[in-house]
Amino acid sequence: MLKAMINAFLNLFRPVRTHNYPAEPMPLPPAYRGLIEYNEEACIFCDKCEKACPPKSIRFFQHEDGRKEYRYNAWLCIYCGECVRACPKPEEALWQSEAKARPALKADNVNGGWFDWEAECAQSRDDYAAAKKAAKAAKKNEGA
Amino acid sequence: MKKTVQIPLGSQHISLLEPIRFKFECENETIVGVDADVGFVHRGVEQACTTKFDFKQVGFVVARVCGLCAITHSLSYTLAAEKLLDFTPNDRIRYLRMLMVELDRIHSHMLCLAHTAENAGFEALFMQIMGDRELVMDIQEAISGNRIQFDFIAIGGVTRDLTPEMVTLLHKNLDELSGKIADLIELFESNWSLSLKYRGIGALSLEEAQIYNALGPLARAAGLATDVRVETDDFPYEALGYEMMLETGGDIHARNRVRLREIMNSIAMCRNIVGNLPAGEIMEKAKGKPKGEVIVRLEAPRGELFYLVRGGGQNMLERVRIKTPTFSGIPAMMEVFKGSRYADAPAILASFDPCMSCTAK
Ligand code: SF4
Ligand code: SF4
Numbered sequence: 394m395l396k397a398m399i400n401a402f403l404n405l406f407r408p409v410r411t412h413n414y415p416a417e418p419m420p421l422p423p424a425y426r427g428l429i430e431y432n433e434e435a436c437i438f439c440d441k442c443e444k445a446c447p448p449k450s451i452r453f454f455q456h457e458d459g460r461k462e463y464r465y466n467a468w469l470c471i472y473c474g475e476c477v478r479a480c481p482k483p484e485e486a487l488w489q490s491e492a493k494a495r496p497a498l499k500a501d502n503v504n505g506g507w508f509d510w511e512a513e514c515a516q517s518r519d520d521y522a523a524a525k526k527a528a529k530a531a532k533k534n535e536g537a
Numbered sequence: 538m539k540k541t542v543q544i545p546l547g548s549q550h551i552s553l554l555e556p557i558r559f560k561f562e563c564e565n566e567t568i569v570g571v572d573a574d575v576g577f578v579h580r581g582v583e584q585a586c587t588t589k590f591d592f593k594q595v596g597f598v599v600a601r602v603c604g605l606c607a608i609t610h611s612l613s614y615t616l617a618a619e620k621l622l623d624f625t626p627n628d629r630i631r632y633l634r635m636l637m638v639e640l641d642r643i644h645s646h647m648l649c650l651a652h653t654a655e656n657a658g659f660e661a662l663f664m665q666i667m668g669d670r671e672l673v674m675d676i677q678e679a680i681s682g683n684r685i686q687f688d689f690i691a692i693g694g695v696t697r698d699l700t701p702e703m704v705t706l707l708h709k710n711l712d713e714l715s716g717k718i719a720d721l722i723e724l725f726e727s728n729w730s731l732s733l734k735y736r737g738i739g740a741l742s743l744e745e746a747q748i749y750n751a752l753g754p755l756a757r758a759a760g761l762a763t764d765v766r767v768e769t770d771d772f773p774y775e776a777l778g779y780e781m782m783l784e785t786g787g788d789i790h791a792r793n794r795v796r797l798r799e800i801m802n803s804i805a806m807c808r809n810i811v812g813n814l815p816a817g818e819i820m821e822k823a824k825g826k827p828k829g830e831v832i833v834r835l836e837a838p839r840g841e842l843f844y845l846v847r848g849g850g851q852n853m854l855e856r857v858r859i860k861t862p863t864f865s866g867i868p869a870m871m872e873v874f875k876g877s878r879y880a881d882a883p884a885i886l887a888s889f890d891p892c893m894s895c896t897a898k
Contacts, residue, residue: 394727396720401661410668422675423702426682447594473597473688474696 426472427492431463435485442487445479447471452514455521466510467494468503540564546882548577553883554652555893559874566878571871575864575896582898586857592618592827592848593692595857602859603895604685605648608641609837610895611690614857616771616835617846618692621827629817630694635772636810637680637689638835639803643714644673645838646754646796649890650721653793656884657734662724669717672710679703694820704811711804718804722797725790735789739885741873742787751869753840753862755889758795759787765836777809778802789888826850837862839890861895 412419429451438461443451450469454462472489480487497503541564548558556577562570582602586595596618600611612634619626626634651666674684680703681687689695725731741751746759756763764781766774782798784791827848835842840862847856870889877885 394729397724397728400720410671422678422682424682424697426688445593447590447597471597471601471686471688472683475594475597475691478691478696 421491421493425491425493426474427490428467428494429465429470429472429476429487430490430492431465431487432485433463435482436463437482437486439481441479441481442476445475447473447475449511451476452511454514455517457521457524459521464510464514466503466507468497468501469507470494541569544879546886548574550883553886555891556897557891557893559882559886561874561879561882563879566880568874568877568879568882571874573867573871575867575893578894578897580898583857583859587854591852592854595854596691597688599857599859600686600688602898603861603892605645605892606641606837606839606842606895607685608637608687608689609835609842610859611688612638613833613835613842613844614846615690615692617831617833617844618827619823620831620833621829621846621848622692622823622825624693624821624823626694626821627817628815630819630821631772632810632814633695633699633819634690635774635777636699636807637677637687637695638772639807639810640673640677640680642838643800643803643807644670644677645890646800647673649838649887650725650793650796652887652890653735653789653884654731656887657731659728659730662731666721669714672714672717676703676707676710679706691820693823694818696820698819699811699814707807707811711807715801715804718797718800722794722801725793725797731793732790734884735793735888736786738789738881739873739877739888740786740788741869743785745872746787746869749869749872750865752866753836753838754792754795754799755840755866755869757782758784758791760785763841765834765841769834771833771835774806777806777813779806789884792888826852827854830856839863839892840866859898861892861898863889863891863893864896866891 438453440453443453448469448471450466452464454464456462474489477483477487477489541562544561544563546559546561547553548556558574560572561568582598586598590598596611596614599614600607602610647666647670651663651670654666655663677687678684680699681689681697689697741755741759743760746756746761751759751761752763760783762781762783766772766779767781780802782795782802784795827846828850830845830847833844842862843860845856845858846854848854866889870891873885874882
């Protein structure tokens with residue numbers, strides 16, 4: 394009891410233990426799990442990262458000309474690092490940086506936007522598959 | 538004429554941060570009957586695990602069941618999945634996993650003690666314990682790279698290795714922490730407002746603990762020797778200095794003491810783990826698809842955590858059943874309330890350390 398009272402008195406002269414956030418940035422631990430970064434040059438488009446991601450925050454958008462576009466939703470990401478673990482070319486094509494995601498703004502439309510985002514990527518795949526099928530069928534008809 | 542009044546506590550209440558509702562049947566100031574209602578935060582986690590996610594991803598989903606025992610949840614699931622895959626991790630992986638679970642226990646117990654102090658009207662102590670808790674949070678952050686959702690355990694091993702800097706930080710912080718906990722033990726014993734308020738309040742007798750199937754610190758404070766850590770052999774607890782902390786009072790004071798002594802024991806175990814860390818890979822290949830059914834029990838900070846996982850040889854599991862410590866402990870908790878004064882209810886409740894986001898999942 395006495396010790397606690399002495400401690401309570403001494404606490405008046407000790408420095409504060411909280412951080413002056415947001416005026417000062419919070420200290421991050423070394424090797425903080427931050428944003429996922431991607432380099433299209435090195436990617437072999439194996440889709441492994443997309444398949445591994447638990448919340449499905451990596452999606453490949455399929456363009457009509459066959460090109461695949463990497464899309465990443467930083468606000469959906471849980472920063473688990475599974476995508477990097479699945480990638481056959483980690484550190485070259487995909488790596489986890491120590492950068493934090495910026496706060497989402499209204500313009501980012503993260504709430505309802507997630508579903509649009511997912512639907513758009515799924516639709517692009519379906520369209521591409523349908524177009525390919527149609528092209529194949531047309532080729533077959535031509536041949537016959 | 539009816540002699541009792543019904544007083545609700547929750548689901549939203551100043552002294553109760555968890556979404557649970559109690560209906561107390563009170564006669565004057567004394568509680569004679571209790572009715573509890575959980576499930577205000579049902580999120581459909583079990584259903585999502587079997588319809589939306591691959592078995593490899595489920596570990597990350599169940600880690601989100603609870604912020605405090607994230608590591609225990611993901612470890613329970615991972616152990617279950619590994620058993621279905623017939624895979625046994627090497628000793629280094631087992632030690633690293635155990636280290637994180639014990640660190641988790643320390644910070645969870647400290648949170649509970651902080652809340653108990655707060656409910657005694659000791660706001661300054663609440664702040665102090667929460668501040669000291671940062672010491673162990675820092676270790677966890679350094680090891681896993683994240684503050685709360687550790688995502689440290691994956692099927693086949695753990696995702697990060699222990700570096701020498703982390704070991705230095707761990708020893709430094711744990712040394713500091715054990716001094717602080719020793720002070721806290723003295724404070725909880727001798728401080729007038731803490732000990733006077735909490736001795737003899739909310740008592741659970743040994744018989745009641747047995748009848749109502751109490752678990753975790755609640756049971757150990759009543760003298761019931763139950764701890765999943767000694768009942769299973771998934772981890773080498775005995776070899777690393779595990780001791781069961783038993784008290785006989787069964788009241789809030791005894792529960793606090795159990796928690797404080799368990800923190801000390803966990804600190805010692807953490808030191809032993811990093812001191813005797815075996816060499817080996819941190820990630821091994823676990824091949825195949827889960828087939829069959831398995832039950833895993835693990836001692837979460839609050840008591841026994843139970844997982845049932847069933848797979849049919851597919852990517853998607855057939856069933857994931859999670860039974861959390863608070864859910865299994867509710868009958869014993871309700872018993873404690875009977876005969877107590879209504880004014881003590883928040884303090885008694887805080888001493889159970891209930892976790893509703895786990896329970897309702
Ligand atoms: S870190 Fe995890 S959540 Fe984020 S993109 Fe990679 S796999 Fe998905
Ligand atoms: S896993 Fe790597 S290589 Fe494969 S698609 Fe993703 S980023 Fe590209």
